[in-house]
Amino acid sequence: MNTLDPMVQAFILHFGEMGSRWGINRTVGQIYALLYVSEDPLNAEQISERLGLSRSNVSMSLKELQSWRLVQLQHLPGDRKDYFATPDDVLDIALTLLEERRKRELDPTLTLLRQSLLEEASTGEQKHAQKKLQEMCALMEQVSDWSDDLLKLSRSDLELLLRFGNKVPRLLEMKDKIAVLGKKKGN
Amino acid sequence: MNTLDPMVQAFILHFGEMGSRWGINRTVGQIYALLYVSEDPLNAEQISERLGLSRSNVSMSLKELQSWRLVQLQHLPGDRKDYFATPDDVLDIALTLLEERRKRELDPTLTLLRQSLLEEASTGEQKHAQKKLQEMCALMEQVSDWSDDLLKLSRSDLELLLRFGNKVPRLLEMKDKIAVLGKKKGN
DNA sequence: CAGTAATTTCAGTAATTACTGAAACTACAG
DNA sequence: CTGTAGTTTCAGTAATTACTGAAATTACTG
Secondary structure, three states, X not given: OOOOOHHHHHHHHHHHHHHOOOOOOHHHHHHHHHHHHOOOOEEHHHHHHHHOOOHHHHHHHHHHHHHOOOOEEEOOOOOOOXXXXXXXXXXXXXXXXXXXXXXXXXXXXXHHHHHHHHOOOOOHHHHHHHHXXXXXXXXXXXXXXXXXXXXXXXXXXXXXXXXOHHHHHHHHHXXXXXXXXXXXXXX | OOOOOHHHHHHHHHHHHHHOOOOOOHHHHHHHHHHHHOOOOEEHHHHHHHHOOOHHHHHHHHHHHHHOOXXXXXXXXXOOOOEEEOOOOHHHHHHHHHHHHHHHHHHHHHHHHHHHHHOOXXXXXXXXXXXXXXXXXXXXXXHHHHHHHHHHOOHHHHHHHHHOHHHXXXXXXXXXXXXXXXXXXXX
């Protein structure tokens, strides 16, 4: 891990440590951080040199990052190596993260819950359990729909929402007007 | 893991498996699932019997769940044992989860980023890196503020927001009116 | 098509994380 | 106090996950 600026160094190490909390491992976190702050795309060898990781580890980690759509593969003219970079708009990145996390952390459970709710409950204990699953399922569906719609918003609408987003409570002062909109989709 | 209803059984095992994706381990996930569907609070011994776990493992896992504020300790009259239950409102649970995850997954990084941004950048590469950190920091602050405000909402406002939440795009059709509100906090 | 640069796979190993049983602790009851 | 029911701690071990180097594969180049 040679000749990296101390600030960048600290950032990379931090991402490595946070990796486990974020459901990726240290290496994946470090590589992502390195690419994120790099001015230009890097190839696998450059990454393995700068972070002191084996070439094969870098290869596997880059695949993982690609499966999250958090890095993009690029080619430079006249160079056969694969180069990698992160998308440069942070908002893009955040949305990708939201989508992938929903896919991995919510969808499987939602599938299971829906299945369970198709079954007949006989005993009282079963009925109680099913009611609880039902509640969880309903909430998870709402959250899932919410994120779906968020992902469909135009960039400008999204920015608007985020910018005044911390004034959500004020927005709700308008709930009389808003309630009308809500009712159109009867729920 | 004796005499559990197959549906409940499947739910518990699923939570165990998802645990690692959610940043908790199998045991913690299973215990949470068991408590969530249980009609009455359970004590540590009941949990360890029903899930086939050692008593000590249950003790540690319950502490972990308490640190997430996902289970509550209770006492039954005339019984010295500690009993545990999950809060029964799923919305409560979701908000707790949001808050705890922000605390664990976002706050440490936000702290680091803010620190880094206090430093002087000299070289061009440093300046580029700092600009990227700056962008990430700004977005994370917005997300953090968003969730803060969400947590402050009254129960009824929250339900309203969630209920018509999947009509967010429509809400933004009203952005002319809303923009006025946004400007009051000039940003 | 032979040679080479680049990447991927994978079996073995290292590092980390989870779990257990035994011992220590806590708090109450007689 | 002493005994007992309940809980927690912790050192040792099991299980899982991460990482490596060597070999295999891919895809160009001359």
